Amino acid sequence: MKQHLFEQRHNADWLSLDKRLQALEQGKAEQQDCERFAADYRRLCQHLALAEERGYSSHLIDQLQRLAMRGHQQFYRHRSHLGAQIIRFVIAGFPRLVRREWRAVLVASLLFFGSLIGMGLLTWLFPEMIYSLMPTEQVRQMESMYDPDARRIGRFAERDSGDDWMMFGFYIMNNIGIAFQTFASGLLLGLGSLFFLFYNGLVIGAVAGHLTRIGYSETFWSFVIGHGAFELTAIAFAGAAGLKLGWALLAPGRLSRGEALRQAAAQAIQLVAGVILFLLIAAFIEAYWSSMTFASAHLKYGVGAGLWLLVLAYFLFAGRDRHAPD
Structure with a gap:
């Protein structure tokens, strides 16, 4: 799949995850944000792996890596709150x-x-x-x-x-x-x-x-x-x-x-x-x-x-x- 088609197909998912991460980072996340976050984060990791495997541009890969890094931080941060939950x-x-x-x-x-x-x-x-x-x-x-x-x-x-x-x-x-x-x-x-x-x-x-x-x-x-x-x-x-x-x-x-x-x-x-x-x-x-x-x-x-x-x-x-x- 060509890069521009890949971006068109998944850009909405990335924007949605970005908004959800902002809510989590600011402590304003609602219950549905927390429930869907793990699935969205795993999907992003799959997209990043595909982008690297297919040799897409460094600009796209860097963008996905930054998003994945933010997701990684939030994912393990909320996992650590299991005891509090x-x-x-x-x-x-x-x-x-x-x-x-x-x-x-x-x-x-x-x-x-x-x-x-x-x-x-x-x-x-x-x-x-x-x-x-x-x-x-x-x-x-x-x-x-x-x-x-x-x-x-x-x-x-x-x-x-x-x-x-x-x-x-x-x-x-x-x-x-x-x-x-x-x-x-x-x-x-x-x-x-x-x-x-x-x-x-x-x-x-x-x-x-x-x-x-x-x-x-x-x-x-x-x-x-x-x-x-x-x-x-x-x-x-x-x-x-x-x-x-x-x-x-x-x-x-x-x-x-x-x-x-x-x-x-x-x-x-x-x-x-x-x-x-x-x-x-x-x-x-x-x-x-x-x-x-x-x-x-x-x-x-x-x-x-x-x-x-x-x-x-x-x-x-x-x-x-x-x-x-x-």
């Missing part, structure tokens, strides 16, 4: 997203916590109902985990303090597996997410009701109340993300199902990122605080209540300011 997401972005997606969050929370509470009451009133969800051996194992005479409380009551790091990893993998299953199954028109929200609520509620009825309430509730604020909330939000995918497939509106799913996935994945953060916090609390016996049950109740209030206040108030209306 993560902090902004944690402080404000995640709670804003949850409030913006309140419909999916409400449906998922009602289904999950509703089935949990309902099954807990039923199992407490009718003890035999636990066996409709769990085999006898698994029920006995659960009872042994929360036996008030156990030295340490949790999934492995006999473990030593040195095993806490191993348990931290176990809790992460187990909880993230449940959350991902609840989220990804939303692709089955949302039915998978509905099922796992309902089923997990039933199982957790049945365990809670059974252990409370047989007199293990202090060891059970003092163990779960702390990390439950983050873990249970995360499961509900994972379900909300899955429901968002399912709804995009069921009711895409004027968009094609593929485009509706793509747009829904962009928000759902952000929800899942917050879910993973909450599950990491939950796993840390579960491994290093919930299973310890040096603290009294009353202290754990107090800390747990504080954590639930903290989570509630975080999603109600964090990220609210006049520049970012909800």
Whole structure:
């Protein structure tokens, strides 16, 4: 291709990138400028490589090199801000997203916590109902985990303090597996997410009701109340993300199902990122605080209540300011 044709074809792209770089350099860039910058910068690098390979004039190559140098500086400058972006997401972005997606969050929370509470009451009133969800051996194992005479409380009551790091990893993998299953199954028109929200609520509620009825309430509730604020909330939000995918497939509106799913996935994945953060916090609390016996049950109740209030206040108030209306 001759140079003048090459310039005619791509000059508009170069001018657009130049304007976008000016906005970035002056700190006046909008969100769309940042989102398109990386793709435009890669395209410019391809044009520069073609110009050098084809032996175009030094004037054109110098022009593209200067533009590429400015792009390189901005590209790595904004990459270095990744940590700041993560902090902004944690402080404000995640709670804003949850409030913006309140419909999916409400449906998922009602289904999950509703089935949990309902099954807990039923199992407490009718003890035999636990066996409709769990085999006898698994029920006995659960009872042994929360036996008030156990030295340490949790999934492995006999473990030593040195095993806490191993348990931290176990809790992460187990909880993230449940959350991902609840989220990804939303692709089955949302039915998978509905099922796992309902089923997990039933199982957790049945365990809670059974252990409370047989007199293990202090060891059970003092163990779960702390990390439950983050873990249970995360499961509900994972379900909300899955429901968002399912709804995009069921009711895409004027968009094609593929485009509706793509747009829904962009928000759902952000929800899942917050879910993973909450599950990491939950796993840390579960491994290093919930299973310890040096603290009294009353202290754990107090800390747990504080954590639930903290989570509630975080999603109600964090990220609210006049520049970012909800």
